Amino acid sequence: MSDPSEATPQGRSVIHDLGYRPYTGQRLGAGAIARSLVVTGFRNAFGLGRSGRSKVLPFVLLGLNLLPALIVGGVMAFGGLDRLPIGYAEYASTTQVLLGVFVASQAPVLFSRDLRHGTIALYLARPLRSGAYALARWASLLAATLVFLVLPIVILYAVALLTELDVSDQTREAGIALGLAVLLALSLAGVSGVIASWSTRRGFAVVATIALLVVANGIVTVVQGISGEEGGRPVVGEVAGLFSPYSLYRGLMAAWTDADAPTPPSTTGMELAYVGVLVALSALCVGLLVARYRREATS
Template structure:
């Protein structure tokens, strides 16, 4: 065998190994990003994966739908003049299930590729780190929105079957869906960022649970203590800026969407809540981009 190292000036050679040539159209970044988004959305519900991967998301979704189905049955059969729970408040009442869905499915989209080092293949040209991070976040955001919107649509269908006022119900459901879009973006950002930092699924789940469930509980306790025991409305409202769920509930209260908070959110607090929610989403996205850019440069 000739010593190839002895001929540093030898030109490169392309060998025809007999594989079939590709003569089709080479798609660009947009097609890759769209495929990545669809694949991520499917994987969030275990579609296209093993059977056990479908258990957690669909069990949580069924548990979220069950109370809505019961409410619809009661309203239709008894002829109530209104829903016993508002659309936005139903989302708040099922926040444990929604947070568990985010905590359990975020590692599927963010931790697995990092753990198995397949991220290097994704970030090969022409896909960039910002596009990858954005598509993964968008997949989880849409999955979260679907998770919250399906029970809401079921409640709305029940309200229509019961003959409730169409204009009032349409206005209420649009408010709830708008709030759900913002909530999904926040939860996907927080859980996605945590999962991108932790390569172990278990650690990622625990971290997301701490951020979405435990922190929300602490914020709620402080809000109630500050308002009812400390007689401080401003402290109660201000603490609500520290959690995605309290931001959602505060904006729902300010928008008259049927969510009660310890202290009413009004005045200058309303734009403050909206700005903090948007900054939280933007900060998580920047963190995801920085994380994947760092990994892709290795």
Template sequence: MAVEQPPAQVQEPTRAGEQTRIHNIGYRNYDGPRLGRAYARRSLYSQSLRGAYGLGRSVKSKVLPMLLFVVMCVPAAIMVAVAVATKANALPLDYTRYAVVMQAVIGLYVASQAPQSVSRDLRFKTVPLYFSRPVETGDYVRAKYAALASAMFVLTAAPLVVLYVGALLAKLDFSDQTKGFAQGLVSVALLSLLFAGIGLVISAVTPRRGFGIAAVIAVMTISYGAVSTVQAIAETQSGTDAIPWLGLFSPITLIDGVQTAFLGASSSFPGGEGPTSAQGVVYLVVVLGLIAGCYGLLMRRYRKAGL
């Protein structure tokens, strides 16, 4: 902390015989603890995670993320109430299917919060200020990526928790429900990483938040609509062999294919025929490649943005 002392004046002769004044305003060097890059990275992560739900910001900033969180959880609560009231033998919807059914809400959340996380730093040119401290490009990218992925995991895992607790209250089979719950958590964790990466890459292209929101919505919505339409056409034309391969071109169908192949989920593809185990390997490689590619593109983008 700077401590101000009465200024001291020192006079020194110049070459021309004139006198100049040097004012010592009494600032002392910082001699406190230096917490380093790890602390700065954790602080940036926690700040970005809180900002994804409007915490620490204005009331207006809290409305949309909190509303979307409630919208994600309300259907799960209704399903639980129905299962308890009717003494059903199973939940109306599998854990792995919930995120696929609610993908429109998830896409809207990504579109609203990814630009908020990175576009404003670019617009107000605060990125070089981050890098003037002991924070490097990788620290910034990892903190932002991890924060948005964590926020999305909270959004998608919370309704699964509601379903799981409700299933136990309805006295459904414990082992079956625990297995399904674990599979659902794996699925939404992979979904969170993929959607967060795509949203951040698109948002980091432009400093205009509105453009970022529109671009993310377009990518998520148009890709899913196009893939679903072409898959439906393929089914009517007896081209069922092409249906699993078409799912490689949309983020949500990629997750659907992975969980169908490896997590025992039911497929939402036309005809209910998901990818085989061999095709599932391709799905998994594509998903992991997209996540790694998004991280690499963000690193490249912020090497330039930090100059």
């Protein structure tokens, strides 16, 4: 292009309407597209890139979820305790209601919204295959759930180190808690994702997910409570623990850390079964999600 000062005889610049200009730049492959979808989905799960109102719920829940950790930090700083008042892994078990509400309310943002508003047709008309789309959505929800679970652990760990608790003990316990958080996030993202993808109504998906998580956990807790009493049969409680993500988490937490829970898995075989069920449940849910969107593409 020539010197703009020569654009007119008077030396003034002018705006040219160039008309339609074709795009000749770089076009990225499926991997980059999927990554971009995961990042956008992750932001959307916290209401970012959406209306101001949709940011309220996720950030209120996240704030409430972090509040106990911050209080613990204050207590540790001023109280001079020699151990954390709440274990890393115990934390998620204590705030499980907030966690349940978070995944139940944000899974529809990632799964129901596109189906409800027909946006899925636009995604499917683009290079990404339906299966990859489903996996990217699931990854976004998993990442958002992990942020919800891992941030308190990070805060507690930082507090523990700042108050000069034993580094190796704290690191080991925080590591176990991280592993448990990943297992719980995998299963919660899967379960809530499947429910949200089969229900295009946001309200229904939220209620169904919370009901499933709370009711299943409630029934399991009752059974475990009864079987864990003196004279009861703990093995019944151990098996019952296999039927809810929260009780699976609780059982493994009691088996691997100092925390208490009714009828934790008493044998290595049972511990493996707990881990196996969590992984299998997640895999099953991912499979269902892929199948759901493949069907959507060809219908």
